[in-house]
Amino acid sequence: MWKGEEQHIRFDFYLYINASFEGVFCWIRNKWLLAHPCGELLFYRLNRGLVSIKITRVIIFTVVLLLTSCSPAGSIPEHIRNEFSGLEIKRLPNYETGSIKGTYIIDNTFVIQEVTVQGFKGDIRMRVSINIGTKALEKLAILEHHESEDYGGYLTEGWFLGRFSGKKAGSPLKLVKLSAKAQDEIVAITGATKTSQAVIEGVNQCFENFAKIYEEVE
Helix, strand or coil, X not given: CCCCCCCCCCCCEEEXXXXXXXXXXXXXXXXXXEECCCCHHXXXXXXXXXXXXHHHHHHHHHHHHHHHHHCCCCCCCHHHHHHCCCCCEEECHHHCCCCEEEEEEECCCEEEEEEEEECCCCEEEEEEEEECCCCEXXXXXXXXXXXXXXXXXXXXXXHHHXXXXXXXXXXXXXXXXXXXXXXXXXXXXXXXXXHXXXXXXXXXHHHHHHHHHHHHHC
């Protein structure tokens, strides 16, 4: 059907690439068509001259992006590849939300999630590592923050981050101000309640997301 049509014929044609580069949706002749994640369908159409040269350039550029992202390394940020070099890394884009920007399984042992929350002064970006076997938080790392050095800045200190180690992902954490009397309680940084609450909120988001991921990897 397509082979007999001339190259310069114009169609109503739009491209939509989702955030995780899972595929391309093309609007052709009043319906959406899903192209293959690596762009084979786009090449198939290009070889038969379906669209004008101007549109073709857009498609070629899109295909280049898709081919780059289809390799295992292409969909994983460089800082993740470097930090976990030599280990098997699998990205889970279906479990990435508005605040959770990156979700990975490392060596079938850990689920790594990078989450951004609103602190007192600005965004706090952190990484939550959960052991799949124990369902417990293995490590919490602050990647970036804008909190004040005198109080909120203590969120990067080992004595604060250590309060999260071993916490079970099955129940949300709660903020307390003096001392923790239950397994799900975290003592706030003195004078930085909002900062502490933001970190707890980010961890709880990752705990909730982990419960969904666990059903897949179990």
